[in-house]
Amino acid sequence: MSTLDYFAGIDIGASNIKYGIVNSNGEIIFRDRKPARVDKGAIPLLHLITNIAENLLLRAAEDDITVPWLGVGSPGTVDNLNGSIKGNSPNIPNWVGTGIGEHLRNYLNMPVYVDNDANAMALAELRFGAAKRFNSAVCITLGTGIGSGIIVNKQLWRGSDFSAGEIGHIVIDYNGKKCRCGNIGCLEAYCSSQAILDRTRDKCRNGMTEILSEALDGDLSNLSVKKMFAAAKKGDEIALAVVEETGTILGAGLSGVVNLLNPEALIFGGGIIDGGAGLIEIIGAEIRRRCFAAASENLRILKAELGNDAGFIGAGLLGEYKTKTGG
Numbered sequence: 001m002s003t004l005d006y007f008a009g010i011d012i013g014a015s016n017i018k019y020g021i022v023n024s025n026g027e028i029i030f031r032d033r034k035p036a037r038v039d040k041g042a043i044p045l046l047h048l049i050t051n052i053a054e055n056l057l058l059r060a061a062e063d064d065i066t067v068p069w070l071g072v073g074s075p076g077t078v079d080n081l082n083g084s085i086k087g088n089s090p091n092i093p094n095w096v097g098t099g100i101g102e103h104l105r106n107y108l109n110m111p112v113y114v115d116n117d118a119n120a121m122a123l124a125e126l127r128f129g130a131a132k133r134f135n136s137a138v139c140i141t142l143g144t145g146i147g148s149g150i151i152v153n154k155q156l157w158r159g160s161d162f163s164a165g166e167i168g169h170i171v172i173d174y175n176g177k178k179c180r181c182g183n184i185g186c187l188e189a190y191c192s193s194q195a196i197l198d199r200t201r202d203k204c205r206n207g208m209t210e211i212l213s214e215a216l217d218g219d220l221s222n223l224s225v226k227k228m229f230a231a232a233k234k235g236d237e238i239a240l241a242v243v244e245e246t247g248t249i250l251g252a253g254l255s256g257v258v259n260l261l262n263p264e265a266l267i268f269g270g271g272i273i274d275g276g277a278g279l280i281e282i283i284g285a286e287i288r289r290r291c292f293a294a295a296s297e298n299l300r301i302l303k304a305e306l307g308n309d310a311g312f313i314g315a316g317l318l319g320e321y322k323t324k325t326g327g
């Protein structure tokens, strides 16, 4: 019987930092989360991550577990060679330029690997989850933002300057809505969780439907993505229309990704896809309606298997991936 390896990972999200230890069979040994409070800015966040890293390593030591490195997944464009934030991180003030890798390596005196959070999620799905049996796949996260990790020949495609996979910023309407990235008409401006809430509120301008009203105690300020999807599942007219529209827009945008890459699978994770209500089926139907048949006839459209754990698991795997592939 071969001995197991253990991996420690931290996943920095817009609302929570998730972290834990997983073994080389994909079994989670320990996991926890802390509020990220990204509004406080880069330095307090870096202190929080350092504190979490120390606690995680202490926890491993207490359980007699040896972790050979620490992995960190972060929003934004991440230079994975030196572990710094290179750009595009609108949710965390002053995060661009932060040398997380260098700081943690110096502080912890051990190897530290940092990558984009969507790349980490893709790596976890590739090793233990829904992407395991494919050579090529695009792992898409739908939530506060829309991102992806692209797998080609069982390896991450990070792009020439670490910026590949930003499918939330594919322009679907060149005259369209303003996006947080500064551009106009991006997919994310229509299908992020905030955009979905805005669209639902807009449809309620002339009054709420009965099921939605009941779910929100008659107060639109109680609206959340979760409640909207719950109302859709009960057959609420407005909520169903929002789900249908969101799926159609996502399918239209993602058909470009399928035509471009012709991957074996699209794998969806994140809070919005967890809402259910047929969203993934609507996305799939729209992709098949719009794509070249050759690109979509064998395409598999699946849900991610590792859920909220994918980010920290994938971060933990970064060192193993580097050892195996050099990347």
Ligand SMILES: [Zn+2]
Pocket (backbone or CB within 6 Å): 168, 169, 179, 180, 181, 182, 183, 186, 188
């Ligand atoms: Zn954008």
